[in-house]
Amino acid sequence: METTNIVIAFTLTLIAGLSTGIGSLIAFLASRTNRKFLCYSLGLSAGVMIYVSFMEMMPAAKGELEAVFGEKLGALYLLLAFLGGMALITLIDFLVPESGNPHEMHGVEEMAVKDPLHRVGFVVALSIAIHNFPEGIATFTSALGSIDVAIPITIAIAIHNIPEGIAVSVPVYHATGSRRKAFAYSFLSGLAEPLGALIAYLFLMPYWTPSINGFVLAAVSGIMVFISLDELLPSAEKYGEHHISIAGLVSGMTIMGISLFLFK
Secondary structure: OOHHHHHHHHHHHHHHHHHHHHHHHHHHHOOOOOHHHHHHHHHHHHHHHHHHHHHHHHHHHHHHHHHHHOHHHHHHHHHHHHHHHHHHHHHHHHHOOHHHOOOOOOOHHHHHOOOHHHOOHHHHHHHHHHHHHHHHHHHHHHHHHOHHHHHHHHHHHHHHHHHHHHHHHHHHHHHHOOHHHHHHHHHHHOOHHHHHHHHHHHHHHHHOOHHHHHHHHHHHHHHHHHHHHHHHHHHHHHOOOHHHHHHHHHHHHHHHHHHHHHOO
């Protein structure tokens, strides 16, 4: 694995993670949530991740695994790795307290509402860090495989992290009354993504083989599909703009498909 590819992979993961800070800034600078924009953005992010998972990463993983284990066993391992990725992110969701789940969307207009029931700031910051960890692995490993695939994935995860930044800033502000602390916790929680990349680098790189690459690609596909179906699209629905979120979904798939076609 070339050093340049590894540096680029870390850089993309850092960009994706720190976009939570953009969401935090929006929470402090905007007077109201632009619901239509967020719905479209969340749908777009889901479209990109679903398309690239099934049309790019899964076929690549299938090729790697079947080349090593044969057609029948390779297909079985592909399925198990894909479901394993879903199981991992499901377990993380299960372990995170519902009251502190960062995917419980908040509007920026809630910043002015002082409600003692929202005093869950530290829990929310920890929760978003836990959720971002496998996303960091996803961004990093996809970048090692193909920069052309990794860049749109980075953009998709960054878009996904912006409303998460809003979601974590609002309750942290409720908990502390400090905009500076709310921004700091939101910003720092995004560092879990490059941390995930670092863990992947330290523990996977020494043993990186075509079969490991296939397993990781399939597992990451499972993680991204789960995030899209369990978090992004339901979050868009909560903003009450169903057709706009679906338009974003189709747009994301179209953009991803065209970009992959042009850069083949």
